[in-house]
Amino acid sequence: MPTASPDRRVRRTRELLRRALVELILETGYDRITVQHIIDRADVGRSTFYAHYTDKDDLLLGNLEELAAAFEEHMERHFASRTEPNPVLAAFEHAERQRNLYKALAGRRGAEVIRAGLRRRIEEVMARRMPEFLPRRDGAVPVEVTMEFLLSSLLGLLVWWLDDDLPYTAEEMADMYMRLIAPGVQAVYGI
Amino acid sequence: MPTASPDRRVRRTRELLRRALVELILETGYDRITVQHIIDRADVGRSTFYAHYTDKDDLLLGNLEELAAAFEEHMERHFASRTEPNPVLAAFEHAERQRNLYKALAGRRGAEVIRAGLRRRIEEVMARRMPEFLPRRDGAVPVEVTMEFLLSSLLGLLVWWLDDDLPYTAEEMADMYMRLIAPGVQAVYGI
Structure with missing residues (x-):
């Protein structure tokens, strides 16, 4: 049997560390976790951990970057495949699919730095698309x-839904959000 | 000249510490502040600090308690004095009056624990009054x-407004908030 290629070994190690991080955040909250907890859970050596990440924040931010890249890919596929794309639905669907990762990163047990990072990402996407929807108007x-x-x-x-273990589907959440926001935005901007 | 009474001295010391805390949060952010910074800024002895508070979190939470009590008093006065009380306006007005304290406690430079505490307070007030406004409906x-x-x-x-140094009046903020939320809530609940 051939041994795993270096690339594959890197991916495996990173995946083990990611899973350990997510499990530990959901169990005890990000603030209480140490690198020791993570390597114990992942069953990975200390030097292996430090070959990939400088500390637990680095592991967390690395995962946020990957999640953000996956989110952007998902949004692009959503826009390409639907005649009436709904970015709100796409966002809820992505969170539903990756619920554990999302909950660990963005939920109450996650880290404030991540909620701030997630916020900035969504803000950037919205800032690019909003002006075309909201006309200037007296x-x-x-x-x-x-x-x-x-x-x-x-x-x-989104955070409430994740922390409550997804009591509704992504479609229901997107629909409720749209029903709550759309009439006000339409009335204010005359659209 | 008579010396200050013990009660007045206690109030003065606490006021000095509160001001130092608020200034330092607004300058550098809560996470970077130490008790040493606070007593240096307040020009108060270390033993005096520890006669009043166990650590900087205790000072912060003590101030949150006082702010919460003042907020509840303000809301009661607002409800008693107006024929058409608007709790959203009352909340923005209170934040406007105590803008530095609010900004230090609830703004981006404040502490996550405080935003969570503020959120719980407002949630309690809303949970008491909401069911009467939102009828059950298929x-x-x-x-x-x-x-x-x-x-x-x-x-x-509220946090955006404080962090942006109050670019609009409390009345304008309450009015914009109501214009954005009311049509959706009215449509969803048929009110």
């Missing part, structure tokens, strides 16, 4: 206020 | 989803 709410409103309520529902 | 969004929506968007706007 008496309308300023776009930056509406952006903050849409973003904080979306993240609030 | 096809309506579940009340806990609507609560999360209203709460996260209100806190999002």
